[in-house]
Amino acid sequence: MSKQYWLGVDGGGTHCRVRLYDEQQQVVGEAVSGSGNLRLGVDQVFAHIITASLQVVRSAGLPDDTLAQVSVGMGMAGACQPQQQAEVAAYSHPFRAVSLLTDAHTACLGAFCGQPGAILILGTGSCGLYFDGQHFHSIGGWGFPISDGGSGAMLGLRLIQQSLLAFDGMQPVTELSQRLLEQLGGHPVDAVAWMDQARPRDYAALAPLVWQAYEAGDALADSLVTQHLDDVRLLLRRLQQLGAGRCALMGGLAARTSAHLSAEFGHFLVDPQQDALYGAMLLARDGVELQGGLCT
Amino acid sequence: MSKQYWLGVDGGGTHCRVRLYDEQQQVVGEAVSGSGNLRLGVDQVFAHIITASLQVVRSAGLPDDTLAQVSVGMGMAGACQPQQQAEVAAYSHPFRAVSLLTDAHTACLGAFCGQPGAILILGTGSCGLYFDGQHFHSIGGWGFPISDGGSGAMLGLRLIQQSLLAFDGMQPVTELSQRLLEQLGGHPVDAVAWMDQARPRDYAALAPLVWQAYEAGDALADSLVTQHLDDVRLLLRRLQQLGAGRCALMGGLAARTSAHLSAEFGHFLVDPQQDALYGAMLLARDGVELQGGLCT
Known part of the structure; x- marks a missing residue:
């Protein structure tokens, strides 16, 4: 043979x-x-x-x-x-x-x-997947904006939403909200034009601004990261509930998100x-x- | 002459x-x-x-x-x-x-x-506008999904997001979350296909489901209406802050939203x-x- x-x-x-x-x-x-x-x-x-x-x-x-x-x-x-x-x-x-x-x-x-375990992809989109040894169980991943909490695209969308509210006087203006508007052209009218062409990856490309501002202690970045981590917790808890004993985070947001949740989730979070x-x-x-x- | x-x-x-x-x-x-x-x-x-x-x-x-x-x-x-x-x-x-x-x-x-006063449009999109007798002051209205909190489109988007989380076991399933999935075709895969074609008015067309379920005491509808009213409050408070002494709500969501906020905002809310x-x-x-x- x-x-x-x-x-x-x-x-x-x-x-x-x-x-x-x-x-x-x-x-x-x-x-x-x-x-x-x-x-x-x-x-x-x-x-x-x-x-x-x-x-x-x-x-x-x-x-x-x-x-x-x-x-x-x-x-x-x-x-x-x-x-x-x-x-x-x-x-x-x-x-x-x-x-x-x-x-x-x-x-x-x-x-x-090939052994049992889960992954949570946190990239432009997000989705969780648990393999129990025989079958796959998936959560999320239905696409932006109807799904994909915890993703870069969702983080970018919320950054724009909050920055526009700040521009209109409905949220405090911060370094980050001003930086975002500059990035999109300087005025909400530019953001409207940007949106007409924007794809999920364009929203996700704004996520690094949030992390940079978070390091600098920006209040808006802090609330966005808090919301992001809540979204990721929801996905991780569900994977545990489905039976997963360990989970590898993947995608562009994995490293920073993991650093914030490692204490809370202990040995559940592992490297692939x-x-x-x-x-x-x-x-x-x-x-x-x-x-x-x-x-x- | x-x-x-x-x-x-x-x-x-x-x-x-x-x-x-x-x-x-x-x-x-x-x-x-x-x-x-x-x-x-x-x-x-x-x-x-x-x-x-x-x-x-x-x-x-x-x-x-x-x-x-x-x-x-x-x-x-x-x-x-x-x-x-x-x-x-x-x-x-x-x-x-x-x-x-x-x-x-x-x-x-x-x-x-032609006298001073504000309007808040709550239709497919949302925007606030205050005329002070000489000048206009506008807030919001930058378009869905980067803006337009309080709008029908935003209410529809959140309804889909929460219903997909329910499908995946990350939120409780309710009558409303099941009804929404049926409306979009029966399965999240149908919702994905729907999204590929959906315009803001298609999201807004889902808003009446929320109000119907709210009347029936649905828990998801209750949380969506709460969030919607918070968004509208933010806009109304800002219009007051800009100097408006009265505001007329307009658009498809005006009547129901107004009914929920009339006690809180008293004489500020008026008919056009x-x-x-x-x-x-x-x-x-x-x-x-x-x-x-x-x-x-």
């Missing part, structure tokens, strides 16, 4: 990363190709994954038809539509097998090497053990069942 | 209403034409106003060139850009004179017959005396200066 390989895929909007593992779980190689956004169509995404896989296989001195011995685990951003799942399952690809989950699922598998590519390899190797909503 | 007339215009997204007054402030006639949204271009808006004006003039048995004796006061939704103001001022029209403010300004003038068309006529007749931001 020929040798088996496992390929972990981490597919984001800008690129697809792949990492090939052999039977001893040793890394054969890694490569990066174009966008892994399934909304662009399953053909294009598979083309990128195949291009990157062939690059790894050839670099390792293996023949191209090695792909037929490769089981693929895909963790793809936005792979939340049943239709996308069906398209990937039905696709005629050169691999031995393909399994698909979102990048949050593979990040969770990687964080605890491996990355999402490793988790995707585990998905390819072991498979996991999916419970609840697909969108996480 | 020929007789003078004054034309009040109330220009909204769907249509322009005009009302012609004579020197004795008697109504000569009224008419409605197409959209008064200045974003469609000043040519189109003037075409609609001229069409409606000619209709009124002819119905009254007056010759078409009566328009040269008509001074126009325009209260136009979205007339907040300096560029739009300049275009209207420079436009070659058949009228004696034209003055432009937003429909909020003319509503405020109408509400107190006249409408925005009357206010636009006063603008044409007396003119007013504009202070602060144009966007209200």
Whole structure:
């Protein structure tokens, strides 16, 4: 019987990363190709994954038809539509097998090497995911602004809201509220124009202003951080309630948020053990069942 | 010297209403034409106003060139850009004179017959406006979601946020939270798809659910109404602080909100005396200066 390989895929909007593992779980190689956004169509995404896989296989001195011995685990951003799942399952690809989950699922598998545990992603958006050893349980992550408390986008939105109230004399003006208005152009009219074009990541890009001002003792920053931590507590408590015994915080806000909550949550907050590519390899190797909503 | 007339215009997204007054402030006639949204271009808006004006003039048995004796006061939704103001001022029209403010300004003038007083608009959006007898002072109204606390859109957004938290086990499930999810399609995935298309008025269209559930004693509705009233209090207190001695609530949420705050604000909350068309006529007749931001 020929040798088996496992390929972990981490597919984001800008690129697809792949990492090939052999039977001893040793890394054969890694490569990066174009966008892994399934909304662009399953053909294009598979083309990128195949291009990157062939690059790894050839670099390792293996023949191209090695792909037929490769089981693929895909963790793809936005792979939340049943239709996308069906398209990937039905696709005629050169691999031995393909399994698909979102990048949050593979990040969770990687964080605890396939053992039970939860992750809480605090980036542009937010979402919590708990793997109990057999099934996934997800909370939040429905998108900004109807969801995603604890995210950078929500922190940025509240910063703008409070700064406009300050401009209009309904909240005290602070260094931070003035700094925010300057950043958006100097006047609320500029903020209106900014909003017309703004995407969640643009709101999230304002979050660092809050942390900087917090360090400087700004009263508005203090109230925004307090509210942010309350949102994160709600998510962490729910993950505990679902049965999680440990949780890894991830995303751009993880480090600062974790520093504020580590005393309160003690050993519950841990560092991830491996990355999402490793988790995707585990998905390819072991498979996991999916419970609840697909969108996480 | 020929007789003078004054034309009040109330220009909204769907249509322009005009009302012609004579020197004795008697109504000569009224008419409605197409959209008064200045974003469609000043040519189109003037075409609609001229069409409606000619209709009124002819119905009254007056010759078409009566328009040269008509001074126009325009209260136009979205007339907040300096560029739009300049275009209207420079436009070659058949009228004696034209003055432009937003429909909020003319509503405020109408509400107190040109005397000092404030209005607070609680519709899809929200904004407060105080006329001190010479100048306008505006607060809020920068748009959803960066502003417009107390509005229907904000009430709708918070309803969705809290209902999704309930779905995920982070808030208690109530009749209202279940009703909201059903309304959006039955599952948070439907809410995500809804959000991708939703405009502020779609959020505001959810507000009546809150009031209905409030009557039925729903706990979520109770907390949402409490938060809504806090937002409105902030606006009313600021209007008082700016010097307003009375305030008329307007817009779809005015009646219910007013009922909750009338005891607390006593004689400060009053009914409007006249409408925005009357206010636009006063603008044409007396003119007013504009202070602060144009966007209200």
